[in-house]
Amino acid sequence: STQSETREFQAETRQLLDLMVHSVYSDKDSFLRELISNASDALDKLRLESLVDKDLDVDTSDLHITLEPSSNDSAERTLTIRDNGIGMSRDEVVELIGTLARSGTAELRAKLAQASDSAATEELIGQFGIGFYSTFMVADKVTLVTRKAGEQTGTRWESTGDGTYTITDVDDAPQGTSVTLTLKPADTENHLYDYTDQTKLRALVKRYSDFIAWPIRMDVEKTTTTPAENDGDEPVTTTTTETETINSMKALWSRSRDEVSDEEYKEFYRHVAHAWDDPLEIITLKAEGTFEYQALLFIPSQAPFDLFMRERTGGVQLYVKRVFIMDDCDELMPEYLRFVKGVVDAADLSLNVSREILQQDRQIRAIRRRLTKKVISTVDEMRAARPDDYRTFWDNFGRVFKEGLVNDADNRDALLKASAFETSHAADELTSLADYVGRMSDAQKSIYYLTGESRQQIENSPHMEAFRAKGIEVLFLHDPVDEMWVSSGVEFDGKPFRSIAKGEVDLDELDGDASTSDESTDARNAEFEELLTWLGEALDADISEARLSHRLTESAACLVGDTYSMSPQLERLYRASGQ
Numbered sequence: 001s002t003q004s005e006t007r008e009f010q011a012e013t014r015q016l017l018d019l020m021v022h023s024v025y026s027d028k029d030s031f032l033r034e035l036i037s038n039a040s041d042a043l044d045k046l047r048l049e050s051l052v053d054k055d056l057d058v059d060t061s062d063l064h065i066t067l068e069p070s071s072n073d074s075a076e077r078t079l080t081i082r083d084n085g086i087g088m089s090r091d092e093v094v095e096l097i098g099t100l101a102r103s104g105t106a107e108l109r110a111k112l113a114q115a116s117d118s119a120a121t122e123e124l125i126g127q128f129g130i131g132f133y134s135t136f137m138v139a140d141k142v143t144l145v146t147r148k149a150g151e152q153t154g155t156r157w158e159s160t161g162d163g164t165y166t167i168t169d170v171d172d173a174p175q176g177t178s179v180t181l182t183l184k185p186a187d188t189e190n191h192l193y194d195y196t197d198q199t200k201l202r203a204l205v206k207r208y209s210d211f212i213a214w215p216i217r218m219d220v221e222k223t224t225t226t227p228a229e230n231d232g233d234e235p236v237t238t239t240t241t242e243t244e245t246i247n248s249m250k251a252l253w254s255r256s257r258d259e260v261s262d263e264e265y266k267e268f269y270r271h272v273a274h275a276w277d278d279p280l281e282i283i284t285l286k287a288e289g290t291f292e293y294q295a296l297l298f299i300p301s302q303a304p305f306d307l308f309m310r311e312r313t314g315g316v317q318l319y320v321k322r323v324f325i326m327d328d329c330d331e332l333m334p335e336y337l338r339f340v341k342g343v344v345d346a347a348d349l350s351l352n353v354s355r356e357i358l359q360q361d362r363q364i365r366a367i368r369r370r371l372t373k374k375v376i377s378t379v380d381e382m383r384a385a386r387p388d389d390y391r392t393f394w395d396n397f398g399r400v401f402k403e404g405l406v407n408d409a410d411n412r413d414a415l416l417k418a419s420a421f422e423t424s425h426a427a428d429e430l431t432s433l434a435d436y437v438g439r440m441s442d443a444q445k446s447i448y449y450l451t452g453e454s455r456q457q458i459e460n461s462p463h464m465e466a467f468r469a470k471g472i473e474v475l476f477l478h479d480p481v482d483e484m485w486v487s488s489g490v491e492f493d494g495k496p497f498r499s500i501a502k503g504e505v506d507l508d509e510l511d512g513d514a515s516t517s518d519e520s521t522d523a524r525n526a527e528f529e530e531l532l533t534w535l536g537e538a539l540d541a542d543i544s545e546a547r548l549s550h551r552l553t554e555s556a557a558c559l560v561g562d563t564y565s566m567s568p569q570l571e572r573l574y575r576a577s578g579q
C-alpha cells in the first residue's frame with residue numbers, strides 16, 4: 001500500500017529553509033557540491049556495508065553518481081543527481097531530511113534572529129554548513145526518491161520549502177537515492193545560473209568535486225560534422241550521446257603537495273569536513289616502512305557550532321587503502337585537537353576493523369602520536385610566521401588547544417611553546433611565552449599571571465596595581481581551562497608560573513629596592529599590629545590572616561589566596577561541576 005502523508009518541518013528547519021528559499025547567498029553553485037558530497041558518502045557507506053555484511057544482497061560492481069539535466073526543449077527545467085549508494089529508509093528520510101538533526105541548530109536559530117544584514121546571514125550559512133537544504137537556493141521544488149540497500153520499499157519525499165513536505169512509499173524506486181531539483185526560472189541575463197547547461201555542470205564538477213572517489217557521469221551530446229562527400233553537398237552533422245565521466249577521481253591525499261592546487265585542497269576540505277569555510281592550514285604527511293599511511297589534515301578557519309558539544313560530528317576519517325572505513329575516528333586525534341579535519345589512509349589495517357580494535361592497535365597509536373606532534377608543530381610555525389592566521393586560529397580554537405596542557409603531559413612543552421596569551425604588555429596583541437621570558441628582567445624568576453573572568457576584570461584587579469606600577473608583565477588568563485593547567489606545576493623554560501593573587505610575591509627583589517629590609521618590615525608590622533589583629537578577629541570566618549602588603553599602590557586592601565589554595569575561578573569551576 002502506498003502510504004502518503006504531509007508533515008510539517010521542525011521549527012528550526014522551517015526557519016532555515018525560509019532562509020535558503022530567499023537566500024542572497026552569493027555562492028549558489030555550492031548546492032551541487034553538497035549533493036555530490038552526500039552521494040559520495042552514500043557510496044562509501046554501501047561499499048563498507050557490503051564488505052562487513054556478506055549477506056547484504058546488493059550489486060556494488062558499478063557504484064557511481066550521475067547528473068541528469070533536462071534537455072533544452074523540455075517544459076520544466078530540472079536537474080537530477082542520482083547515486084546507487086546505501087539509500088535511506090522511510091524513517092531515516094524523516095529523521096535526516098525532515099528535521100535538521102544536527103547539534104547547534106538552536107544556536108544557529110538564535111544567531112539568525114540577530115543577524116542584521118545579508119553579510120551576517122551569509123557568514124552564518126557558511127559557518128553552519130547547510131548541506132541538503134542548500135538545494136532550495138536554486139530549486140522551487142525538491143524531490144528525493146530513495147530505497148535503502150536490502151529493503152524492498154522505497155520512499156519519495158517532496159517539498160517546495162514552504163514549511164511542509166510530503167512523504168510517500170514507492171514500489172519501483174531503484175536502490176540508492178535521486179534528488180531532482182525543479183529549478184527556479186533561469187536568470188536569462190546571466191548564463192551563470194543555468195544548472196541544466198552541460199558546460200556549466202562540467203565546470204562545477206571540475207571545480208568542486210573533481211577528487212570525489214566515485215565516477216560522476218553525465219550523458220554528453222556530441223556533435224560531429226563530416227565534410228560533404230561530393231562537391232556542392234552540405235556537410236553532414238550528426239549528434240550522438242555519450243556517457244562521460246567528468247571527474248578525475250584522484251585521491252588527493254595520495255598525491256604530492258605540489259601536484260595539488262590550493263583550490264582543490266579547499267574543496268576537498270569542504271567535502272570531508274562538511275564545512276563551508278576555507279582551511280587555515282593544510283597538513284600532509286606520508287609514512288613509509290613498517291606502518292604505511294598517508295594523512296591529509298586541515299585546520300579550519302572557523303570553529304563549528306558544536307565544538308563544545310558532546311555530540312560532535314566530523315573529525316578525521318579513516319580509510320584503508322582508499323576504502324572509506326569510518327567518519328570521526330577519535331582514535332586518530334586527541335580530544336583537544338578535535339577541530340582538525342581530514343583523512344588518514346592506512347595500508348595495513350583490516351577492512352573489518354572496529355572501534356574496539358582501533359583502541360588497542362599499535363599502528364593507530366603510533367599514527368596518533370605522530371599526527372599530534374605534527375599538528376602542534378604546524379600551529380607553532382604558524383604562530384612564528386603568520387601572525388594574522390595564527391590570531392584567527394587562536395580566537396577560534398585556543399581554548400580547545402589549551403585543554404592539551406591539562407591532558408597531554410607528553411606534549412606539554414610543545415603546546416606551551418605554540419600557545420599565546422594576552423598580557424599587560426600590549427592591549428590587543430597576543431604574546432608567546434618565549435617573548436614574555438625575553439622581556440623578563442634577570443631578577444624575575446617566575447612567569448606571573450592572574451586569572452579572572454575577562455581581561456577587563458583582571459586589569460581592574462587591585463592585585464595588578466603594584467605590577468603595573470613597577471612595569472612587570474603579567475599574563476591575563478581568562479579561559480576556564482587556564483585554571484586547570486596553570487596550577488598544575490607547569491614550567492616554561494625552567495620558569496614556574498606564579499599567580500600574583502596568591503601568597504607573597506616579593507616585588508622588591510625584582511627592582512632591588514632595599515627600603516623594605518627586614519628591620520623596616522618589622523617596624524611597620526609593629527606600627528600596624530593593632531589594626532591587623534582587629535582585622536584578623538573581625539574577619540575570622542572569612543580569612544586566615546591579615547598582613548601588610550607592598551603589592552598595593554592605590555587600593556587599601558585586597559584578598560590574597562594561600563600559595564597552594566584554589567583561586568576563586570577554580571573554586572567556581574569545581575563547584576559548577578558538583579565537586
Ligand code: ADP
Binds near residue numbers: 085087096131133
Ligand atoms: P551532512 O551531509 O553534513 O550530514 P546533509 O544535510 O548534507 O548533512 O545530509 C543529511 C543526511 O541525509 C546525511 O548525513 C545522510 O545521512 C542523509 N543523506 C543525504 N543525502 C543522501 C544520499 N544521497 N544517500 C543517502 N543518504 C543521504
Ligand code: MG
Binds near residue numbers: 132
Ligand atoms: Mg552533506
